[in-house]
Amino acid sequence: MPTHEQTTDAEHIDITAAIRKAIVQGDFAPNQRLVEADLSEQFGVSRGGVRAALFELTNEGLVERIQHRGARVRAVTLDEAIEISEVRMVVEGLCAAKAAEHVSDEQIAELRGIEEAMRTAVADGHVVRYSELNKALHGRIIEISGQHTAAEVLRRLRAQNVRHQFRLALVPGRPNVSLAEHLAIIDAICGRAPDAAERAARAHLTSVIKALRAVPA
Known part of the structure; x- marks a missing residue:
């Protein structure tokens, strides 16, 4: 089992896809904060998996990181x-x-x-x-x-x-x-x-x- 700070490749793929789908479908609103602990509980995965997923989704332009405030859904103008x-x-x-x-x-x-x-x-x-x-x-x-x-x-x-x-x-x-x-x-x-x-x-x-x-x- 992955630890608090570890994640398997399969989990990383699954959680990234799950958060991406939630953003695309509008389950997470533009500018909504994405809290690692909340997402970990919601999707039943490690915080390490959530952290890696948010990093990938940031690279895709779906998530943005605000200094000292964490991640949020990026609002496309x-x-x-x-x-x-x-x-x-x-x-x-x-x-x-x-x-x-x-x-x-x-x-x-x-x-x-x-x-x-x-x-x-x-x-x-x-x-x-x-x-x-x-x-x-x-x-x-x-x-x-x-x-x-x-x-x-x-x-x-x-x-x-x-x-x-x-x-x-x-x-x-x-x-x-x-x-x-x-x-x-x-x-x-x-x-x-x-x-x-x-x-x-x-x-x-x-x-x-x-x-x-x-x-x-």
Whole structure:
């Protein structure tokens, strides 16, 4: 068993993922203090494991450490969210183009399945379900692209931006706009058209940036 100051590799991975998930889902609010003793009790792990997890999440930009005050959930400003989306626009454009080059017949069928599920979610007004499918689609495109470095960059960027993304999904009419943009990306990838896929991905993120700027504070 790990001691108060020791942690196993498995525990470190699990607690890091658990705290990351809690932050991303909004269980921990922006600027909320993250106390090692409380987290240790909440998740049933050693304080050493919590400390290591908070250090890793600080590197990911989800947590920040304030001198003499400990750790807290980092609040991402709207300006930062826009900058993150601008970087995503470039990297996800690359991934979409590469996915169009590498996509297999089986993967095309899978993307079409996601497309149909997204259509249904929007038609039924299931915002949370659509948001989940949105995330799944972006993740699958990155996987198909085979761009491992881009995947790591995007994982961190999307985690930092998730609250703004979800807030955007709640804007009336936004899911319908987003759906059309995602369908264009899927069509281009399934058509094995790299240039069109990159343009569609960049157009989608350009739309996201424009919508973020328009969302009331």
